[in-house]
Amino acid sequence: MTENPAPGKVPHGPGEVVIDVRGLRMVYPPAKPGTPGTVAVDGIDFHVRRGEIFGFLGPNGAGKTTTISILTTLLRPTAGDAHVEGVDVVAHPHDVRRRLGLVFQKSTADEELTGRENLAIQAGLYGLAGEAVDRRISELLARMDLAAFADRFVKTYSGGMRRRLELAVGMVHEPKILFLDEPTLGLDPQGRAGFWKYIQSLRESSGITALMTTHYLEEADQLCDRIAVIDHGKIIALGTPKELKDSVGGDTLEISVAAGARELTPLLTALPGVGAVTRIGDTYRVKCSNGESLVPRAVLAAEQAGVLITGAIVRKPTLDEVFLELTGHAYRGEGELPSSEAADAPLVPPVGQGA
Numbered sequence: 001m002t003e004n005p006a007p008g009k010v011p012h013g014p015g016e017v018v019i020d021v022r023g024l025r026m027v028y029p030p031a032k033p034g035t036p037g038t039v040a041v042d043g044i045d046f047h048v049r050r051g052e053i054f055g056f057l058g059p060n061g062a063g064k065t066t067t068i069s070i071l072t073t074l075l076r077p078t079a080g081d082a083h084v085e086g087v088d089v090v091a092h093p094h095d096v097r098r099r100l101g102l103v104f105q106k107s108t109a110d111e112e113l114t115g116r117e118n119l120a121i122q123a124g125l126y127g128l129a130g131e132a133v134d135r136r137i138s139e140l141l142a143r144m145d146l147a148a149f150a151d152r153f154v155k156t157y158s159g160g161m162r163r164r165l166e167l168a169v170g171m172v173h174e175p176k177i178l179f180l181d182e183p184t185l186g187l188d189p190q191g192r193a194g195f196w197k198y199i200q201s202l203r204e205s206s207g208i209t210a211l212m213t214t215h216y217l218e219e220a221d222q223l224c225d226r227i228a229v230i231d232h233g234k235i236i237a238l239g240t241p242k243e244l245k246d247s248v249g250g251d252t253l254e255i256s257v258a259a260g261a262r263e264l265t266p267l268l269t270a271l272p273g274v275g276a277v278t279r280i281g282d283t284y285r286v287k288c289s290n291g292e293s294l295v296p297r298a299v300l301a302a303e304q305a306g307v308l309i310t311g312a313i314v315r316k317p318t319l320d321e322v323f324l325e326l327t328g329h330a331y332r333g334e335g336e337l338p339s340s341e342a343a344d345a346p347l348v349p350p351v352g353q354g355a
Contacts, residue, residue, distance in 0.1 A: 018177060018209055019048035019071065024080035026066050026233075040066040042233035043080065050176075053203065053210045055224035057217070057323070063233040064213045065105075068181050071211070072102055084177065098126065101170030105182040107162050108169075111155035115146055115165050118154060119172050126173040133172075140168040144198060160191035167198060178202075180212040184219065192216065196223055217319040227319070231327050245317040248325050250275060251291035255284045255298060256311035267301055291315070 026041040041063040048054040056064050069075040071082055073093035082089045084096045109118045119137045123129065141150045144164040149157065157165065163183060170178060180199075184192040196219065202208045214220055220227055221241045229237040229244070237244055257264065259282055268277045268286055273294055275287040288294045291314030302309050315321060 015049045015051075017047045018050045018085055019054075019211060020081075020083045020086075021046050021067075021071070022081045024067065024070065024082055025078045026063075026070060026075065027078045039233050041070070041077070044230065044233070044235045046228050046235060046238060048209060048211055050209050051203070051207050052225045053199070053212065053223050055220040055227040056211060056213045056230065057220055057227055057319070058213075058230035059327075062230045064230060065181055067230075068179050068211070068213065072100060072179055073097055098173070099175060100177045100179060101173070101175040102179045103163075103166045103170045103181065103183045105185055107166060109154045109162060109165055112153060114151045114153055115141060115157070115168075116150040118165065119169055122169045123172045128173060136172065136174070140171060143201070144168045158191075159187055160194055163187060163191065163195050164198060167195070171202070174206075176207070176209060178208055178210040180210055182213055182215060184214065184216065192219065199223070217323075221319050229323065229326060236326050237322065241319065244319065244322045248317045248321050250287055250289050251294075251317070252315040252321060253286040253288055253291045253294050253298065254311075254313045254315060255286060255302075255309055257282050257284070257302070258308045258310055261307045262305065264302060264305070264307055267305055268298060271297055271301060 022045050024041055024044050026039075028038040028040055030037045040061075044063075044067070056067065058064050066075065070077045071084060071089060073089050073096050076090060085099045087095045087099065089096050109115075110121070113121070116137060119140065120133075123133045123137065138147070138150075141147045144167060146161060146164055146168065149161060154162065154165065166183070178199075184195050187195065199208075199210060200223075203210070212220075212224070224241060226238065226240055227244060228235050237247070239247070255264075255268070261282070263279075264284060265277045265279055268274060268284060271294065273289040275289070277287075278285045286294065286298070295312050295314065299309055299312065
């Protein structure tokens with residue numbers, strides 16, 4: 001992996017670092033006096049290069065949204081450094097905000113205004129007005145397939161239309177960096193596919209850089225150039241989707257047995273091609289070089305031992321498998337939420353700290 005340059009000194013040319021994070025830490029104040037604060041982000045390091053789509057994956061409360069809140073200047077970190085386009089997010093927050101666009105988890109559009117009016121208001125917040133901005137708004141509405149609905153109230157829009165409008169709002173001031181925090185949450189598969197089509201088109205036409213979080217691992221697998229996996233405030237893996245999946249190694253055969261059946265771990269471990277066996281209740285997860293060829297051997301061995309196999313599934317390496325291997329639980333499985341929901345605050349600026 002290429003080393004980051006010194007903070008604030010990003011190189012120029014192809015692949016330059018545009019988001020640089022070093023030792024970033026965020027501790028929320030304790031809920032009650034005398035109790036420890038909540039560590040949401042625990043000394044993380046990563047960088048994003050120009051033109052990348054960079055995925056940030058982790059369960060609820062892992063620190064994803066807190067990190068984005070810091071990078072977009074909505075939160076001040078407890079410690080560490082973060083630079084966007086070489087600009088310190090703490091020292092020069094207003095300069096940073098002008099350089100980025102942000103699509104929130106939830107719609108922030110004013111439902112009592114039209115799509116065009118929402119874009120005009122956002123442009124005005126950046127001090128933009130005039131014929132050039134009007135043309136920009138019309139071009140964005142057309143690109144997002146919203147031209148026919150531009151002068152309708154947003155409250156009449158479908159979920160997919162609202163997400164496309166949010167993307168247009170985030171792009172109205174022509175940023176080169178987009179932060180996308182769960183942008184397709186709640187959309188159906190068709191709506192998600194449509195939204196990402198627009199992100200890809202922006203990348204191809206404008207060279208946009210995007211840092212995204214998502215609960216849909218297939219999105220991250222298909223779209224991201226690199227992915228950081230964060231859990232309990234720490235980055236526990238970072239690489240391309242292929243590198244992360246290759247790190248898991250081979251197939252996984254999941255074998256379910258009847259309740260109360262004898263222990264099969266030693267028997268399964270002894271079979272050729274088996275790397276490791278983990279038991280979770282009445283299900284065995286068998287890491288192996290070839291799941292399909294192992295199924296008949298495992299069934300035969302179990303039958304000879306007098307154990308009834310009730311199901312067998314071969315799973316190829318996926319990001320969900322990576323997450324399971326790294327954390328011990330499925331990506332959206334039990335144990336996602338932290339003891340305090342403050343461990344990953346929503347993207348809302350704290351009182352007294354402007355947006």
